[in-house]
Amino acid sequence: MSQHELNLQSSEPQKPLSMNPKKFAFWLFLVTVLMIFAALTSAYIVRRADGGWLEFQLPSIFWLNSVIIVVSSITMQLAYFAAKKDSLEKTKLYLLITSLLGLAFLVGQFYAWGDLVEIKVFFGGKGSNPSGSFLYVLTGLHGLHLISAVIFLWVVFAQSFKYKVHSKSMLVIECCTTYWHFLGGLWIYLFGFLLLNH
Amino acid sequence: MSVAESHLHDHHDDHEHDHHDLPWIKKYVFSEDHKVIAKQYLISGIIWAIIGGGLSLLFRLQLAYPDANFDWLKPLLGGWIQNGKLDPEFYLALVTMHGTIMVFFVLTAGLSGTFSNFLIPLQIGARDMASGFLNMLSYWFFFVSGVIMLCSLFIETGPAGGGWTVYPPLSALPQAISGSGLGMTLWLISMALFIVSTLLGGLNYITTVINLRTNGMSFLRMPLTIWAFFITAIIGLLSFPVLFSAALLLIFDRTFGTSFFLSDIYIAGQALSFEGGSPVLFQHLFWFLGHPEVYIVLLPALGITSEIVATNSRKPIFGYKAMIGSMLAIAFLSFIVWAHHMFISGMNPFLGSIFMFLTLIIAVPSAVKAFNYITTLWRGNIIFTPAMLFSIGLVSFFISGGLTGIVLGNSAADIQLHDTYFVVAHFHIVMGSASFFGMLAGVYHWFPKMFGRMMDEKLGYVHFWITFIGVYMVFFPMHYIGIAGFPRRYYSFTGFDFTQSFTDLTQIITIAAIVTFAAQFIFLFNFFFSIFKGRRATENPWRSNTLEWTTPVEPGHGNWPGAIPTVYRWAYDYSKPGAEDDFIPQNVPFSETKGSNFPHENEQMVAEAESIHGK
Numbered sequence: 001m002s003q004h005e006l007n008l009q010s011s012e013p014q015k016p017l018s019m020n021p022k023k024f025a026f027w028l029f030l031v032t033v034l035m036i037f038a039a040l041t042s043a044y045i046v047r048r049a050d051g052g053w054l055e056f057q058l059p060s061i062f063w064l065n066s067v068i069i070v071v072s073s074i075t076m077q078l079a080y081f082a083a084k085k086d087s088l089e090k091t092k093l094y095l096l097i098t099s100l101l102g103l104a105f106l107v108g109q110f111y112a113w114g115d116l117v118e119i120k121v122f123f124g125g126k127g128s129n130p131s132g133s134f135l136y137v138l139t140g141l142h143g144l145h146l147i148s149a150v151i152f153l154w155v156v157f158a159q160s161f162k163y164k165v166h167s168k169s170m171l172v173i174e175c176c177t178t179y180w181h182f183l184g185g186l187w188i189y190l191f192g193f194l195l196l197n198h
Numbered sequence: 199m200s201v202a203e204s205h206l207h208d209h210h211d212d213h214e215h216d217h218h219d220l221p222w223i224k225k226y227v228f229s230e231d232h233k234v235i236a237k238q239y240l241i242s243g244i245i246w247a248i249i250g251g252g253l254s255l256l257f258r259l260q261l262a263y264p265d266a267n268f269d270w271l272k273p274l275l276g277g278w279i280q281n282g283k284l285d286p287e288f289y290l291a292l293v294t295m296h297g298t299i300m301v302f303f304v305l306t307a308g309l310s311g312t313f314s315n316f317l318i319p320l321q322i323g324a325r326d327m328a329s330g331f332l333n334m335l336s337y338w339f340f341f342v343s344g345v346i347m348l349c350s351l352f353i354e355t356g357p358a359g360g361g362w363t364v365y366p367p368l369s370a371l372p373q374a375i376s377g378s379g380l381g382m383t384l385w386l387i388s389m390a391l392f393i394v395s396t397l398l399g400g401l402n403y404i405t406t407v408i409n410l411r412t413n414g415m416s417f418l419r420m421p422l423t424i425w426a427f428f429i430t431a432i433i434g435l436l437s438f439p440v441l442f443s444a445a446l447l448l449i450f451d452r453t454f455g456t457s458f459f460l461s462d463i464y465i466a467g468q469a470l471s472f473e474g475g476s477p478v479l480f481q482h483l484f485w486f487l488g489h490p491e492v493y494i495v496l497l498p499a500l501g502i503t504s505e506i507v508a509t510n511s512r513k514p515i516f517g518y519k520a521m522i523g524s525m526l527a528i529a530f531l532s533f534i535v536w537a538h539h540m541f542i543s544g545m546n547p548f549l550g551s552i553f554m555f556l557t558l559i560i561a562v563p564s565a566v567k568a569f570n571y572i573t574t575l576w577r578g579n580i581i582f583t584p585a586m587l588f589s590i591g592l593v594s595f596f597i598s599g600g601l602t603g604i605v606l607g608n609s610a611a612d613i614q615l616h617d618t619y620f621v622v623a624h625f626h627i628v629m630g631s632a633s634f635f636g637m638l639a640g641v642y643h644w645f646p647k648m649f650g651r652m653m654d655e656k657l658g659y660v661h662f663w664i665t666f667i668g669v670y671m672v673f674f675p676m677h678y679i680g681i682a683g684f685p686r687r688y689y690s691f692t693g694f695d696f697t698q699s700f701t702d703l704t705q706i707i708t709i710a711a712i713v714t715f716a717a718q719f720i721f722l723f724n725f726f727f728s729i730f731k732g733r734r735a736t737e738n739p740w741r742s743n744t745l746e747w748t749t750p751v752e753p754g755h756g757n758w759p760g761a762i763p764t765v766y767r768w769a770y771d772y773s774k775p776g777a778e779d780d781f782i783p784q785n786v787p788f789s790e791t792k793g794s795n796f797p798h799e800n801e802q803m804v805a806e807a808e809s810i811h812g813k
Contacts, residue, residue, distance in 0.1 A: 021328035021409040028401045028435060035439035039486070043443070043479055047458070052474045124455035126471045133456040137447070 026175045030182050033145060037138070037186060041193055044134050048197060054129035058194060059115035065108040066191055072101035073184040080177045083160075086167045092160050098180065099153045102146060109143050138190055146183050152176050228338075230330030231755055235337050236316035237648060240641070242344065243308020244722070247634075249348075250299035251715050255708075257292045260284045262701075262708035264690045278356070286689040290359040291377045293687055295351065297362030298385070300630065302392055303347070305495040307340050309637045310396075310434075313498055314403045314427040316644065320746035321421050323412025323763060325756045328405040332398050339395035343388045350384035358385035361687060363488065366459040366480050370451045373465045383452070386445050393438045393445075400431035400438075407431075412745070414765035418522075419784070421744050421769040422515060425522050426501020429529045430494050436533070437490040444483035451475070478543050485536035492629050493532045497525060499636020500567060500596075503589040505769075506643050507571055509742045510586040511578025512780050514770035517570040524563035524570075531560050541609045542616050550609040557607035561600070568597050579773070579780070583740070584658025588639035591666045592632045599628025602677065617687070620680025623673045631669045638665075638721070645725075646739050650752040651732030657724040661717055668714030675703050743769045743783045766806060767799075 047053075079094030113136065116122075121132035156176045159165050165173050229235060256275075259268070267282035268275075278288040315333065319326055327333045350357040359377020360369035364385065372379040407428045411420075420428075447458040451472075459480045460472035508515040515521065537545060537553040571593045580586070602624040606612050615621060638661075645653050679700055684691060691697050738747035746753075748763050763785035771782040776794035788795050789803045 019409060021405045024409055025328060025332070025401050025405040028404055029397075032397050032401075032435060032439045035436055036443050039440040039443035039483060040447075043447070043458075043483055046482060047476055047479050050476050052461075054474075124450065124457075126455075128456060129474050130456070130458055130476075131474075133450070133458060137450065141446075 020171065022171060023175060026178070030179070033182075034186075036141070037190070040134070040138060040141070041190070044138075044193075045197065047130055047134070052129075054121070054131045055198065056116075056119060056121050056132070058135075058198060059112040061108055061112045061115060062191055062194075065105050065112070066188060068101055068105045068108060069184045069187050072098050072105065073181050075101065076177050076180045080170075080173055083165050083170060083173050084167050088160060088163070088166065091165060091173075092157065095153060095157045095160060099150050099157065102150045102153065102180075106143055106146060106150075109139055112139065135194065138194070142183070142187055142190060145186075149176075149179050149183050152179060228334060230326070230334045232315045232319050232327045232330070232333060233648070233753065233757075235333055236312050238337050239307060239311030239315060239340070240648075242341065243304050243312060243637075244725075246299050246303040246308060246344065247718075248722075250296050250304055251718065253292050253296045253299070255712060255715055256284070257289055257296070258708040258711045260289055260689065262705040284689075287359055287375050287377060288356055289689045290361075290375065290687065291356045291381065294359050294361050294364075294377065295347075295357050298347070298358070298389075301362060301491065301495065302389070303340075303344060305630070305633045305637070306396065306491070307392070309495065309498050309633060309640075310427065310430055311337070311340065311399060312637075313423070313502060313640050313644075314399070314431065316648065317423055317746065318403055318406050318427055319410070320647070320749065320753070320757060321424050321744050322407060322410065322415050323745050323758075323765065324406060324410035325758075325762070327402045328410060329402055333402050336395050336398035336402065339391050339398065343391035343395060346384050346388040346391070350381045350388070353380055353384070355379045355381055357381040363481075363484055364448070365484075366448060366451065366477050367463055370448060370460055371463070371465065371470075372452075386449055386452075389445055390442065393442045396434055396438050400434040403427055403431035404435065412762045412765055418519070419765055419768045422504035422518070422521050423498075423501040423744075425525060426497045426504070429525050430497045433490045433497075433529050433532060434494050437487040437494075440483055441487035444480060444487070447483075448480065478540070478545075481540050481543055482536070485539045486533070488539065489536040490529075490532040492625075493528055495629055495633045496636075497528070499592060499633040499639075500525070502636045502640040502643070503571065503592050505742075505744070506585050506589040506639055507574050507593075508770050508772060509643075509740050510581045510583055510589075511575050512581070512772045513574055513578040514772055515570065516573040516576075517566070518768065518770065520566055521570055524566040527563040528560060531556060531563070535560065538607055538609075538612070541612045547609070554607060554609045558604065560607075561604055564596070564600050568593065568600070583642065584653070584655060584662055585639045585643035587659070587662040587666075588635045588642065591662065592635040592639065594666075595627050595632040595635060595669070599624055599626075599632060603628060615680060617685050618680035619676040619684045619686055622686050623676035623680060626673050626676075627669070631673070635665075641725070643740065644746075645728065645732075646735030646751075647746055647749070647753070649729050649732070650735055651728050652735050652739065653724050653728045653732060657720055661720045661724065664717035664720075665714055668710050668717060671710035672707050672714060675707055679703060738783075741779075741781050743771060743781055745784055748783060748785055766802075 075094045075098045079091050079098060082088075082090035082094060116132065116135065120127065121135070122128040123133055123136040153176060156165060156173050159172060224230075226234060229238075256271070259266075268279050268284055269282045271284075272279050275284075275288070278285045315327070318324070347357075355376040357377060358364065358369070358381045359375050360382065364382070368374050369378050369382055372382075407420075407424060447456075450456040451458050451460055455471070457472035457475035459477050460470070460475040461477075463470045463472055504515055504521060535553060535557045537549065538557045541550050541553075575590070602620070606615060606621060606624055642653055642658055645651070682696070682700060684697065684700070735751055737749070737751055740747075745763060745765070749757050750759060765784045766787045767782065767784055769784050771777070771794075773780045774782060774791075774794045777791060778793070782791055782794070787803070787806050788799045789806055792800075795803075
């Protein structure tokens with residue numbers, strides 16, 4: 001605010017600060033996703049404090065999935081750098097690897113659900129407890145967003161074949177990279193949150 | 199920066215060429231023009247207001263005349279009237295739908311959707327919203343959401359009946375009341391779509407305000423309307439996703455057998471399998487949206503009022519920065535007071551006292567706003583246009599409704615008054631009527647820019663006085679009924695002796711409500727008649743400063759036929775000493791108003807000259 005106050009008093013008139021509106025709107029979209037998960041994890045804490053909470057071991061495959069998603073963030077960033085340097089073949093390769101790693105993560109999460117069912121932690125129905133249901137909701141919603149990110153990746157991948165992704169046209173791959181890192185970071189937050197609150 | 203600039207110019211050129219080629223359906227139905235979308239929101243909001251208001255008359259009739267024979271309503275309500283009596287469960291559904299429709303469809307979509315869309319590009323000097331496509335999507339999500347909600351009114355089991363707050367377990371169990379069956383499912387689907395619509399809209403508003411302001415339109419030169427819409431959009435962006443989460447968990451409880459909100463429930467002697475849930479958790483999640491929602495509804499109306507009061511008092515708004523500061527303070531506080539809706543939910547009294555303290559702090563920025571309106575009016579050359587009357591009416595409601603808010607904010611008093619008609623009176627005055635008056639004021643004020651014609655003033659005056667007196671006649675007596683102990687949402691309260699003496703008071707309320715509702719048809723006639731047959735408007739009929747009045751009488755695609763005006767001053771240079779006219783529009787440079795400039799403004803002329811030559 002104080003900077004604008006300065007602007008007001010000093011030189012006149014001037015173009016106010018701007019960034020690409022589409023990128024900005026995309027960041028705002030990420031805020032809404034963040035708020036959904038903030039609400040759910042807060043609800044988790046509030047509900048857990050009430051007691052009657054089923055304690056169980058988190059599936060160990062979550063560790064492997066976390067490694068996968070961190071690696072995929074690196075390959076995504078490499079794709080971005082490659083596009084910036086106009087090395088289009090590398091861009092395509094890294095995009096492909098990233099999307100495969102993303103799919104591997106999703107399969108891993110699905111296996112984690114299988115592990116949960118095996119130790120009789122159910123999503124709903126008789127014998128289910130909110131502690132288990134919350135875990136399914138958090139991982140499920142995150143997985144749903146990750147599916148959308150993989151689709152986004154494929155869109156970028158398809159565009160890269162049409163020469164639409166290069167150093168002069170970075171908006172789409174930039175948003176995709178941001179989204180991918182965001183979802184990776186979100187998973188690390190969720191996993192850390194679950195480890196701490198269990 | 200160049201990005202925004204080139205964006206604007208591209209847009210402009212496109213539209214110049216495209217305008218005549220657009221097929222009818224893209225011009226008026228699936229339009230991406232912010233002005234058309236605003237009108238779509240306005241008309242939808244009006245239709246919803248008639249439906250929502252009409253529902254309230256039905257249950258007001260039941261409350262005032264519980265022993266009357268309602269067979270004459272059969273053509274409308276059909277099976278919901280049995281043996282001349284209104285079905286009690288349908289009564290609950292009426293209350294629920296009235297609340298949902300009014301809060302979300304009329305005062306959120308109808309108010310923000312109309313005026314944010316219409317005014318943001320026009321007042322900040324932009325060709326259109328940041329993304330016309332998202333804007334169009336936003337409206338059509340709202341439309342579909344509305345269609346689904348409308349359908350739920352006509353299904354056999356009736357619409358949702360658990361109150362607009364849809365607290366579980368009532369709303370989660372179809373066995374509980376018939377309204378928690380299919381009606382509730384449709385309610386949840388409709389609200390999910392509505393949330394998507396609101397978020398798409400809000401995303402656009404924020405992006406547009408930050409990125410597409412014209413040359414010289416710094417934050418501290420923005421009209422207060424834009425500040426209000428901007429802050430409203432931010433509140434919505436942060437709170438609606440939380441409602442989405444709550445709705446999602448409720449959907450899981452209803453259909454997948456999870457127990458987030460349900461525990462140890464017996465229905466008709468049968469134990470249900472739900473275990474370990476907490477219904478209070480839903481209240482936390484719901485009110486984390488629910489309280490900010492109050493300000494999502496109210497802030498746009500306050501912004502509109504700031505603009506209209508300053509223009510029609512022919513005075514600068516008093517305390518421009520204090521207005522912005524108080525809106526920011528209200529927005530911030532709105533997120534940390536939600537539990538004052540839950541004082542009787544069994545929460546820790548110490549926690550209650552913290553929420554009470556935070557709640558009472560809201561009185562400070564609210565009072566700043568009320569004082570600023572009054573001091574703007576003080577010794578102004580007031581012009582009583584209908585818009586001005588409705589704005590002053592808003593200030594009146596804001597004060598009288600705000601005062602009872604202080605009473606309710608105290609947990610000790612609230613425990614007595616919770617869920618009585620006192621609460622109903624409070625929020626209908628401060629949130630319902632105030633915002634509704636802001637919306638009407640906005641329609642009267644910006645009608646010339648929307649449709650190029652004027653609304654009839656005399657009908658406006660009649661409309662105002664009946665509505666203003668009517669609203670007080672309806673809601674003022676409710677305070678007494680509430681203090682006397684009438685609980686809200688009760689179908690019939692005649693089984694007790696103490697309530698008998700209030701029967702005539704409830705009848706007065708109902709008659710006043712019918713008269714007030716009827717008066718709205720004066721407005722409707724005025725509105726639709728003036729669209730086609732109203733007096734032709736001039737470019738700037740209210741002699742106002744903001745940029746929208748520099749556009750042609752009926753702005754086309756791209757808003758300004760030539761270049762976008764540059765802004766040199768704030769929006770409130772009314773009756774400036776030494777000026778030729780009693781208003782100086784924002785696009786007039788200081789170099790053209792040497793007689794009225796303040797010393798620091800003279801200094802700015804140098805920079806001004808540079809920028810003009812620089813072009």
